[in-house]
Amino acid sequence: MLSAGPPYLCAFFMSLAIGMFWVGLPYLVKDLYGAQVWHLGLMGALSSAGYMLTCLFAEKMAGRLRRHHLMACGALMIAAVMMLVGFAGSLWAVVALMPLYGFGNGLFWPSLETYLSEGVGPSELRHRIGWFNLSWSTGDSLGAFLGGGVYVLVAYLAGLTGVAGLKGSQGLLAGAIVLCISTLALARLHRLPARDSRHEACDRHVPKSPGRGGHASLAVFWVMALVANGAAMALCGTMMNIFPDLGKDVLHYSAF
Numbered sequence: 001m002l003s004a005g006p007p008y009l010c011a012f013f014m015s016l017a018i019g020m021f022w023v024g025l026p027y028l029v030k031d032l033y034g035a036q037v038w039h040l041g042l043m044g045a046l047s048s049a050g051y052m053l054t055c056l057f058a059e060k061m062a063g064r065l066r067r068h069h070l071m072a073c074g075a076l077m078i079a080a081v082m083m084l085v086g087f088a089g090s091l092w093a094v095v096a097l098m099p100l101y102g103f104g105n106g107l108f109w110p111s112l113e114t115y116l117s118e119g120v121g122p123s124e125l126r127h128r129i130g131w132f133n134l135s136w137s138t139g140d141s142l143g144a145f146l147g148g149g150v151y152v153l154v155a156y157l158a159g160l161t162g163v164a165g166l167k168g169s170q171g172l173l174a175g176a177i178v179l180c181i182s183t184l185a186l187a188r189l190h191r192l193p194a195r196d197s198r199h200e201a202c203d204r205h206v207p208k209s210p211g212r213g214g215h216a217s218l219a220v221f222w223v224m225a226l227v228a229n230g231a232a233m234a235l236c237g238t239m240m241n242i243f244p245d246l247g248k249d250v251l252h253y254s255a256f
Helices: 005-032 037-064 067-086 091-117 122-161 165-188 219-247
Strands: none
Touching: 005 037, 005 091, 005 122, 005 165, 005 219, 037 091, 037 165, 037 219, 067 091, 067 165, 091 122, 122 165
């Protein structure tokens, strides 16, 4: 587990930084640039579109670059966007940065997932994906909580000092965390994690997946994945991108 720890740390801290950044972002652009609800939706849509388009071409990029290089490049792009957003100068400059943010995520997350899954049997894969899901979801939860609290703090300091630009410092903090992830990826993820033979010994009892000649229908899996991801991302996107407009202006919710 210790030898396999760095990829899970990368997933945890990346989700932590993204949660911090994305919870504060709608409040930031509303406070600094007077963003409306359709601007918030557009930002989320462009980010997701950048991610999706990157994934379409990720296989070709993965053939030219090693995975830890792709992870590091993706992390650098994400960090750059996080650090620039608070000092972009206009709402449309922030909007223009969103596809680049999605592009960075499209390089980082699929590369990390394939890094963990390459060359392992189904039992070891379930073990790794379990730790991966625990890592990013824990980071997501803590990041959302911290993101709201940190934005309230920086907004208070901005009001106290009269320096509105202090509100962008949350992006600097999140970007600094992501820069550390880039360094960790280059230093520790150039080798695949060690396998655990205890898990692979149980593979003879594991039913075959559709991709390995099993009886389940791959078409059914794709339909389930599309429906589940469509519903989940619609709910998540609404809560993170659209709801802050209602929460701030109508319900008077703070970022916290």
